[in-house]
Amino acid sequence: MGGTEQKYVTEAFDTNWVAPLGPNVDGFETDISDYLSNQGGIHTAALTSGTAALHLALKILEIGAGDVVMVQSFTFCGTTNPISYQGAELVFIDSETDTWNMCPNALQEALEAYKHKSVKAIMPVHLYGMPAKMVDIQNIAAQYGVPVIEDAAEALGSTYKTQKCGTFGEMAALSFNGNKTITTGGGGAILTNNLELAKHAKHLTTTARMRHAWEFRHDEIGYNYRMSNIVAGIGRGQMEVLDERVAQRRANNQRYREFFAGVDGVTFQTEPDADFFSNYWLTAILIDPELSGGISREDVRLALDAENIESRPLWKPMHMQPVYEGTK
Numbered sequence: 001m002g003g004t005e006q007k008y009v010t011e012a013f014d015t016n017w018v019a020p021l022g023p024n025v026d027g028f029e030t031d032i033s034d035y036l037s038n039q040g041g042i043h044t045a046a047l048t049s050g051t052a053a054l055h056l057a058l059k060i061l062e063i064g065a066g067d068v069v070m071v072q073s074f075t076f077c078g079t080t081n082p083i084s085y086q087g088a089e090l091v092f093i094d095s096e097t098d099t100w101n102m103c104p105n106a107l108q109e110a111l112e113a114y115k116h117k118s119v120k121a122i123m124p125v126h127l128y129g130m131p132a133k134m135v136d137i138q139n140i141a142a143q144y145g146v147p148v149i150e151d152a153a154e155a156l157g158s159t160y161k162t163q164k165c166g167t168f169g170e171m172a173a174l175s176f177n178g179n180k181t182i183t184t185g186g187g188g189a190i191l192t193n194n195l196e197l198a199k200h201a202k203h204l205t206t207t208a209r210m211r212h213a214w215e216f217r218h219d220e221i222g223y224n225y226r227m228s229n230i231v232a233g234i235g236r237g238q239m240e241v242l243d244e245r246v247a248q249r250r251a252n253n254q255r256y257r258e259f260f261a262g263v264d265g266v267t268f269q270t271e272p273d274a275d276f277f278s279n280y281w282l283t284a285i286l287i288d289p290e291l292s293g294g295i296s297r298e299d300v301r302l303a304l305d306a307e308n309i310e311s312r313p314l315w316k317p318m319h320m321q322p323v324y325e326g327t328k
């Protein structure tokens with residue numbers, strides 16, 4: 001925590017705003033929108049999780065059974081679960097070696113192969129904070145007229161060509177889960193630069209109750225996905241230290257680089273050039289036992305663990321998960 005979170009939470013108690021709306025929710029959303037773009041135009045709705053944000057994005061784009069969603073395979077299940085919630089078909093896209101994120105060429109091939117199918121969304125991920133090649137991905141998506149949903153759950157504070165991650169897609173998701181760069185203890189946000197989509201998002205996440213309707217009239221099947229005013233208070237405090245947290249993560253990354261410098265067989269996930277700025281949410285390395293003198297990933301993990309340093313394997317790609325067996 002940064003220090004001011006408790007002040008906002010106390011304010012919520014003192015004013016009895018203990019509900020899934022209130023000044024902290026409004027304030028947190030404004031803080032995020034302002035952070036992401038100083039020119040305005042980014043609309044934010046704070047939600048209960050990043051997974052909820054991605055689910056909502058798919059829902060708003062009316063993606064369901066019979067539709068195809070092309071998604072980065074190398075990711076966390078929070079990216080892919082919502083596609084399954086909606087009953088859509090997943091097509092997994094391989095990663096490229098520069099960023100470890102969705103390969104634009106593989107995406108183009110897949111879109112070509114599926115051009116007679118109902119491809120309704122493309123979901124790249126900024127893995128461990130590293131921006132995906134968003135301009136290429138968006139240009140290809142535009143050729144096929146398919147909207148991009150950007151999973152920026154791990155990438156708050158990262159930029160690509162000086163533009164903040166979370167502002168590229170038709171819609172994007174952030175996560176404030178306990179392990180992310182900043183946290184509300186559990187939470188997320190949906191982002192869009194489209195005012196109509198933003199209004200629809202807020203409507204659907206407040207059980208789709210019609211405005212000024214004291215009688216509970218619903219015009220759609222909605223969700224109870226809004227963030228509580230207490231949790232948003234933590235978020236407001238955390239936004240004040242976001243830049244500091246990014247600097248700390250990047251310093252950790254630098255420290256590991258120095259630590260492993262000169263060690264054969266270790267490759268870091270690295271910004272390919274000056275267009276990429278990663279928050280380095282997690283520092284990620286590949287270990288090649290053939291070059292490291294037989295030292296394996298597990299050897300390194302156990303050695304770090306013995307020093308009370310947590311590490312773990314990278315995400316297991318979704319096409320290798322038992323639950324997605326048989327998916328293309």
Ligand SMILES: *Cc1c(COP(=O)(O)O)cnc(C)c1O
Pocket residue numbers: 048049050051052075076077078079125151153154174175176177187188
């Ligand atoms: C954390 C995460 C999510 C989901 O966010 P939650 O807030 O945990 O639901 C989605 N995608 C990626 C890549 C994540 O790391």
